[in-house]
Amino acid sequence: MTPRLALRHLAAAAVAFLFAAGAFAGVLPDERADVMWKTYEGGGITVQGPSILVRKNFADTVSVSAGFLVDQVTGASIDMIVVHASPLREERKKKTLSVDYLYGKTTYTAGVQNSVENDYDSSTVNVAIKQDMFGDMTSVTLGASRGWDIVTRIEAATHRRDPNFRARVDRKSWSLSLSQVLSRNLVGGFDYEAITEQGYLQNPYRDYRFLATLNPASYNTAAEIYPGTRTSNALTSRLKYYLPWHGAVTGKYRYFLDTWGIRAHTAEVAYSQPFLKEALIGDVNYRLYRQNSASFYSDLFQAQNQQNFMGRDRELASQTSDSVGVALSYDFLRSRHWRIKKAAASLHFDYIMYRYNNFRDATLGLPLGTLPAGTEPLYHFNATVIQALLSVWF
Amino acid sequence: MAVSRWLVLAVLVAAGSGCGRLQPWVKPYEREHLAARVMQWDRDPISTSFITEVRENREGARGATGETGGGCGCN
Numbered sequence: 001m002t003p004r005l006a007l008r009h010l011a012a013a014a015v016a017f018l019f020a021a022g023a024f025a026g027v028l029p030d031e032r033a034d035v036m037w038k039t040y041e042g043g044g045i046t047v048q049g050p051s052i053l054v055r056k057n058f059a060d061t062v063s064v065s066a067g068f069l070v071d072q073v074t075g076a077s078i079d080m081i082v083v084h085a086s087p088l089r090e091e092r093k094k095k096t097l098s099v100d101y102l103y104g105k106t107t108y109t110a111g112v113q114n115s116v117e118n119d120y121d122s123s124t125v126n127v128a129i130k131q132d133m134f135g136d137m138t139s140v141t142l143g144a145s146r147g148w149d150i151v152t153r154i155e156a157a158t159h160r161r162d163p164n165f166r167a168r169v170d171r172k173s174w175s176l177s178l179s180q181v182l183s184r185n186l187v188g189g190f191d192y193e194a195i196t197e198q199g200y201l202q203n204p205y206r207d208y209r210f211l212a213t214l215n216p217a218s219y220n221t222a223a224e225i226y227p228g229t230r231t232s233n234a235l236t237s238r239l240k241y242y243l244p245w246h247g248a249v250t251g252k253y254r255y256f257l258d259t260w261g262i263r264a265h266t267a268e269v270a271y272s273q274p275f276l277k278e279a280l281i282g283d284v285n286y287r288l289y290r291q292n293s294a295s296f297y298s299d300l301f302q303a304q305n306q307q308n309f310m311g312r313d314r315e316l317a318s319q320t321s322d323s324v325g326v327a328l329s330y331d332f333l334r335s336r337h338w339r340i341k342k343a344a345a346s347l348h349f350d351y352i353m354y355r356y357n358n359f360r361d362a363t364l365g366l367p368l369g370t371l372p373a374g375t376e377p378l379y380h381f382n383a384t385v386i387q388a389l390l391s392v393w394f
Numbered sequence: 395m396a397v398s399r400w401l402v403l404a405v406l407v408a409a410g411s412g413c414g415r416l417q418p419w420v421k422p423y424e425r426e427h428l429a430a431r432v433m434q435w436d437r438d439p440i441s442t443s444f445i446t447e448v449r450e451n452r453e454g455a456r457g458a459t460g461e462t463g464g465g466c467g468c469n
Contacts, residue, residue: 034438036440036441036444038441038444051440051443053439053440067443069444134418135421135422136422137418137420173457175457177460179435181418181420181425181428183420184420184424184427184428185427187433189435191458191459192458193457193458193459194457195456195457232456233457234455234457235458236458236459238435240435242427242428242430242433246432247432248430248432254455254458254459256454256455256456258454262454262455264453264454266455272432274430274431274432278430278431281431281432281437289449289453289455291454291455294454314452315451315453315454319453321453329438346438346441348438348445350445352448354452383448385444387444389438389441391438
């Protein structure tokens, strides 16, 4: 389905809902405030910083959510080491604002978000319509978003933006979600999203490798050449089942495909168990991700300008990742105290193992000549994600 | 393609207007288990947002996660 056709379908469906929806009262999300400190460490990169998210309701019909986060990024990834780039030290700030308006069983949502990095600025607006129906057993959400990004490049010598390089990315997405109560203990749903991007879609710092003409055991590098458009489709199905001993098991599966030839499968299972009369909740999860490589990806091309599009980003390589996660959440305040209804502290820990099937660790071939080009071991790395949250409901 | 569009419209309009005589088979008073905290799809949205970003920056796939994309953060 083309993006334009998908948009027409979603717009027609939205109009149908507006006419068909009955006027009964729905429910706004909980009023709460979250403060989080998160860290990611893996592949030579460390990301850390605070996140804040606050949601406040007004007059039983309006819910406003505002968020702010900072990512401090340090280190040097494998791509940077190969091209001898200096270690990274940058900061990203992201602000989000979203308003929900509840009218009967319909929730209208409009949101904006802005993200600013040393070399990448991004703005996004999104709208959505959610309709509860069929005795609140079914909920359907239609969404759309539009984004405008500015891509720049930091000069190694001056550590400032290159005044001669400035590119754009335009993004659009359309989504359709269905949540369904299936029995007293079982809920399920589907999420579909089409995303299309146009503009400068590659990383301005990354190169591809090609065999050196005079010495085939060695290689040279050149700036990547990406297509100027990308359209993707993703469909997630999900089920959640309540168990007799008050636990819950969740299963999810996502199928992804895009116009760059990437096909991906994501499977996830999770288990949640409350303790101490639900004051303490423990979660464990396992996630498996697999993808094939993009049609224009190669770890080592035979020659420079071998084809019209050439990329060596590891995100485009064939890869498998396994991740396991555990989380604990403890309600340390459960009765109303001043204006606070409840307060909880949570700790999330995720361990992710990335394995690449056709992306080689070129750093092991440095200095050049240590190993013949294309014989380096395949790249792999492990990453840890830790998130500590303090949540207050009011 | 035109047929599928009308089919989608017909199903959605029927669903939105209550589907005739088909009644909800799980009554509101039978949804105690479904209201449990462990049955929420996303108990901590702020955490889900970060882990989704971590994954999407290192994988080729994106979307259908319930998150709004935007920003690079792609190190």
